[in-house]
Amino acid sequence: MPDDLLALQDEYISVDAEITRLEERKKQLQDRMLELMQTHDLKKAENERIRISYIAPSKRKNFDKTRFQEEHKDMYAQYLVDVETKASIRVSIKTQE
DSSP states (O other), rough: HHHHHHHHHHHHHHHHHHHHHHHHHHHHHHHHHHHHHHHTTSSEOOOOSSSEOOOOOEEEEOOOHHHHHOOOHHHHHOOOOOOOHHHHHHOHHHHHH
């Protein structure tokens, strides 16, 4: 691995761990806010710093792409289109035990 990439690895791993920790805390806060919105029967809570809107559970329709593809392979193929993507990287952090 080139030295300039190697120099970034420790900081990247540290930032990734911090993001994970913060995302987990954010989820905990959102769960507690949801619970309080339901307890107080609020649809919206707002002040100068934040707006929280309660979205009630509902049902929606989803398209079953896998089933359609299995049952209508020829038709499915007719609707596939090529899409350009930009360059990117995928980083996998290996856990050290």
